[in-house]
Structures are given as C-alpha cells and as structure tokens.
Amino acid sequence: MADFSALNARFGLSGQMTFREGSGGLAVVEVANNQGSATIALQGAQVMTWAPRGQSPVIWLSRAAKFAPGKSIRGGVPVCWPWFGPHATNASLPAHGFARTVPWEVIGTQTMTDGSARIDFRLIKSDATRALWPHSSQIECHVTVGAALEIELVTRNTDRIAVTIGAALHTYFEVGDIRQVTIQGLEGCSYLDKMDGGQRKQQTGLVTIGAETDRIYLNSSADCLIDDPGLTRRIRIRKRGSRSTVVWNPWIEKSVKMGDFGENGYLNMVCVESANAADDVVTIAPGGEHRLWVRYEIEPLI
Ligand code: BG6
Numbered sequence: 001m002a003d004f005s006a007l008n009a010r011f012g013l014s015g016q017m018t019f020r021e022g023s024g025g026l027a028v029v030e031v032a033n034n035q036g037s038a039t040i041a042l043q044g045a046q047v048m049t050w051a052p053r054g055q056s057p058v059i060w061l062s063r064a065a066k067f068a069p070g071k072s073i074r075g076g077v078p079v080c081w082p083w084f085g086p087h088a089t090n091a092s093l094p095a096h097g098f099a100r101t102v103p104w105e106v107i108g109t110q111t112m113t114d115g116s117a118r119i120d121f122r123l124i125k126s127d128a129t130r131a132l133w134p135h136s137s138q139i140e141c142h143v144t145v146g147a148a149l150e151i152e153l154v155t156r157n158t159d160r161i162a163v164t165i166g167a168a169l170h171t172y173f174e175v176g177d178i179r180q181v182t183i184q185g186l187e188g189c190s191y192l193d194k195m196d197g198g199q200r201k202q203q204t205g206l207v208t209i210g211a212e213t214d215r216i217y218l219n220s221s222a223d224c225l226i227d228d229p230g231l232t233r234r235i236r237i238r239k240r241g242s243r244s245t246v247v248w249n250p251w252i253e254k255s256v257k258m259g260d261f262g263e264n265g266y267l268n269m270v271c272v273e274s275a276n277a278a279d280d281v282v283t284i285a286p287g288g289e290h291r292l293w294v295r296y297e298i299e300p301l302i
Helices: 004-011 127-132 251-258
Strands: 017-021 027-032 036-041 046-052 104-111 117-123 137-145 149-157 163-165 167-169 172-174 182-184 190-193 199-202 213-217 224-228 233-240 244-249 269-276 282-284 289-299
Touching: 004 017, 004 027, 004 104, 027 117, 036 137, 046 149, 046 289, 149 167, 149 282, 167 289, 224 269, 233 269, 269 289, 282 289
Parallel strands: none
Antiparallel strands: 017 027, 027 036, 036 046, 104 117, 117 137, 137 149, 149 289, 163 282, 167 269, 172 269, 182 224, 190 199, 190 213, 213 244, 224 233, 233 289, 244 269
16 A cells, blocks of 8 residues: 555645545545646556536546456546557467556656646656566656646657567547547548458548547657547647558447447547557667657547
8 A cells, every 4th residue: 555645745746736546545645726626547657537627527537447466547647558458460469569558657747837737747667567568668757737638658768679669558538429420630530440351441531530540640649639529629649759540430330349438438439549550669778768758638629
C-alpha cells in the first residue's frame, strides 16, 4: 500500500494535487486547479478522468471499469508500451505491452506558469518487467492538467544495442453519440483494417463509425478533430513523435463480450490513439530517446 502521507508531503501541491487511495485499493492522484481537473492512477500512470473547468468529461471512463492491481482499467488513457496490440512473435505475452498494468513512481510535480499542474511518473522496473522486456530502457510519462491535457511519453534507450518500440496513448474520448461523430485529419491516409484481416486500405473523406471499427492509420501526423454534435463540441488532438493513429470502437457485440464497458457504453466513446505501430514502430539508438507527445483541448463546434 502506498504511503499517502509521504506522497502528499513530498509531491502534493497544496490545493491542487492530492494522493489518496482510489477504487480497488489503487493509488490515485487527484488534480484540480482553476483550469481543469483529472484523476490519475499510479498503476500505469493512467489518466482516468479529465475535464476542463466547468465542462463535462472529455475522457471516457467506463461505468463498469474494474479496478484491481495488475489489471488494465477500461477507459482513460492507457499507456501501451513497449509494443502495441499483440506481441509480434509471442502471442502469450500481454496485449499492448505491460506498462499499463504495473506500478509507476512519482518523480516530480510542479505548478506551471499558466496555472496548470504537471506530474511526472517513471515506470518501476521489477523482475516481472525485466522478464517481459530484457532491455535497459527507461520510460517516463509527464502529465499536465489544465484547460488542456498534455501527456508526454519519454523512452530512453540506456542499452548498448538499438531497441524497437511500439507505443500508444490509447485514449478513450467521451462523445454524446458515436453514430453522429466525425473524425477529421485522416483523409487520404492508408490504414490497416483489423476488421478485414489487416488489409491495407485508403481513407477517403472523414471517418465515421457505425459498426465495430479497428484501424491503424499509418503515416498520419496531422491534428485529429473529433466533431461531436451530441455534446456540441470539438476535441482537438495535437501530437508529435507519433506517426500512427488508431481508431477503435468495439460496437455492441464485442463490448458486451468484454464485460467492462457497461450497458451501451460503446455509444459514448471513441478511441483515437496517438501511436507508433505496425510500419511506424520506432527504433531508438543506444543512448537515444523518443518522445511521444499529445495535447487535447475542446473547441466550439463550427
Ligand atoms: C485497440 C486495438 O487499440 O485496443 C483493438 O486496436 C483492441 O484491437 C483494443 O481490441 C482494446 O484492447 P484491450 O487490450 O484494452 O482490450
């Protein structure tokens, strides 16, 4: 069990950042300031909620999410690392890597000049993580909470050989009704359609979703805009260091099978994930680093 008094004494920012025990005994940090609020689990450095001040939630967290040590949480911003999806050569390894299900430590907090609050996490290595990833790498996740939410994933290769990393900020966005949503920014991109045996296809026009959708858009670095008439808002996703964009909605049948989506939960979410996957995995030279950065904001729908 985390020592919350020690965490609060060392890293709590008076009035805007508090560490406490959350559901299922998971340690969480609550952030609330003049610009926005968020809840982040120390397991997986996983943002679970975020809303700009006075606005409804932008990040979707399943009403039926399960909270338990070592289990991934359905919703929020799971960190997929050091591979995305199934492991390339060993199907018995955990999907999306292990970063989302292991404890991370807090290494720093600060109030930024614009009033937002930043918290930096580092993945805690253990025999279990070394068994899954026998390389000398360090991974940090920096989260800044304000009117925007910024997340930066930093991978440092401290090994003597190059490493190849797949990663994603697997963000679940809250929407009024997925059937009315359009996603801009992927027009003209090639994608791998996991609903059609991974076939390579090309996006024409905006992305809309009316059935189970699971796609990896390649070589896609532009901002994505989620236009949501249901909540009369647009979510803008800016990113750097990410060449893939994954768009996922399980739709009804798969979400029922998954068991942690809640009734009709799939109607109120869409994953638009800033990733490096498939053709876009990243090779980091010895001593080098890679930064995957995103910034989410809401804008009026025009
Ligand atoms: C998406 C994948 O990123 O994550 C899907 O493209 C997968 O194939 C989904 O089903 C959810 O994965 P998980 O492991 O969190 O259930």
